[in-house]
Amino acid sequence: MNSIERNINDLASDDGVVRDRARKALVAAQGHEVVHALIAELVDPRKRVRWEAAKALADIGSPVAALPLVHAMTDEDDEVAWLAAEGVASLGEPGLLAVFSGITRDCHSLEYCKVAHHSLKEFRKIGNHVEVIDKVKKALEGVEPKLSAPIAAYRALQELKLDMAAK
Structure with missing residues (x-):
């Protein structure tokens, strides 16, 4: 599992510190692969994951x-x-x-x-x-x-x- 996958998985963590760290790492990494991985998470059944994905995408600011x-x-x-x-x-x-x-x-x-x-x-x-x-x-x-x-x-x-x- 690469770092993007690990951070995407951590967006579902029960620990807010882990989620925050993962979101910030994804924002820092940016790039095509990160943006597309986050877009996919916007339809996750868990509200927490959708919220984190929306927040990260807003912070990245990609028109995609x-x-x-x-x-x-x-x-x-x-x-x-x-x-x-x-x-x-x-x-x-x-x-x-x-x-x-x-x-x-x-x-x-x-x-x-x-x-x-x-x-x-x-x-x-x-x-x-x-x-x-x-x-x-x-x-x-x-x-x-x-x-x-x-x-x-x-x-x-x-x-x-x-x-x-x-x-």
Whole structure:
């Protein structure tokens, strides 16, 4: 068993110090293999492992993790979902594209709408694309976010892609 596998296994430890050490070692190692191993752990049946994987992916900041973190925003555990929402915000534009895309597909529950709103608040703190973000946030805050947010997110996605292409 190599060090990546050992650290991934340690994310399930009952000992918080062992989990923390393992997560920090994975973050320090970074790299393609680590990111993909952590992405696989986002669907582990144990909440603790999913949380640790989301935290490590957020700390690594690889754009490859954007869509998997958006998917983790649908996690049945609120702590994992909210951590994924914050983690994807740390990825900048690739994360924002992924969140808008996720809203177009996954806004079927009010709980997901709340998590997506939380993520957009985190993006807004960064200060880029504020006007586009605010349009989607407003839709998520409206009377029927499950209906209005996907449309607003689709429009925002198109606007953001145009902005990025113009640069």
